[in-house]
Amino acid sequence: MTTTETKPGALEFTTGDGVRIAYRFEGADDKPVLLLANSIATSMDMWEGQAARLTEHFRLLRYDYRGHGGSDTPEGPYSLDRLGRDVVELLDALRIERVHFLGLSLGGIVAQWMAIYAPERIDRLVLSNTASHLGPTEQWEGLIAAVLQPDSMPEIAEMFMKNWFPASMRKLDHPIVESFRAMVLATRPQGIAGSWAAIRDMDMRRTASLIDRPTLVIAGEQDPVTLPEHGELLAQTIPGAELIVLPTAHLPNVELESAFLEAVTEFLRRL
Incomplete structure (x- = not known):
């Protein structure tokens, strides 16, 4: 396992196919590990605003796709299989047997x-603001082609x-919105295109019924990406899911932070 420093607080390991993956630990060693997985086109910094409150109860493990x-x-x-195996290999490298897993958007996939x-x-x-299937294929083909065009990133970020x-946050030049815009602009177009290909090809509408872990599904009432009905379908498919x-729109961890953290923490700490 590679353990070189990438930026303050971050380490990295190398996957079986030779890709270096950055990760970071925060919190006390005696707390249960909570693995956080991000939205596409962001980094592990997506959770920066929530990290302090989450480390009151968990040891956080964040990573970059x-x-x-x-x-x-x-x-x-x-492929989704490769993105999933990156996580398995990360846990293996860190010798962690089990974690709580909070994934938002692509992280939920x-x-x-x-x-x-x-x-x-x-x-x-x-599983927050995510889906078991997002079609049609043509939609993703168009987005992949667009993001790989030269000088496309400002438009993609917008x-x-x-x-x-929500428009109310965007109109105010909200600092959180600008920090997320900066994260998108810092993401390599090939990273976004490669991940969109994984979303294009995934369909877990039937296999999600095999999930037997206690599951909380969170949906956003005004989410234009993963619609409320995507969350409803997930909750109906996964046995016993809440x-x-x-x-909110697509990022309830930011837009309605307290309610989001309360729901997540109550569910994860429930005996």
Whole structure:
């Protein structure tokens, strides 16, 4: 395992296919580990605003997808299987047997894969603003082609801001919105395109029924990306899953932080 420093507080390990993945630990060693997985086109810094409150109860493990943040950016499309195995290899490298897993958006897709194909590594599961399938294929082909065009990132970043935040936050030049815009602009186009290919090819509408971990599904009432009905379908498919719908767009951890953290913490700490 590689343990070189990437930026303050961050380490990295190398996957079986030679890709360096950045990760970071925070919190006391005696607390249960909570693995956080991000939205596409962001880094582990997506959780910066929530980290302090979460470390009151958990030891946080954050990481950057391949193609994002401090991780390497291999060429070509990525598969959901590869994104999931990156997590398995990370846990193996750190000798962690089981974690709570909170995934938002693409992070929720990776979390579903983990709960289906490596359920022994998951204790409790939180799937926020995510889906078991997002079509049609043509939509993703168009986005992949667009992001790989030269000088496309400012327009791509604006698209993400409109999808992620309500107009009230965008109009005020909110510092949180600008920090997320900066994260998108810092993400390599190939990393976004490769991850969109994984979303394009994934369909867990039937296999999600195999998830047997205690699961909380969180949906956003005004989410234009993963619609409330995507969350409802997940909650109906996963046996025993709970569903909470918050009055937010795509990033409830930012837009309605206290309610989001209360729901997550109560569920994960429930005996």
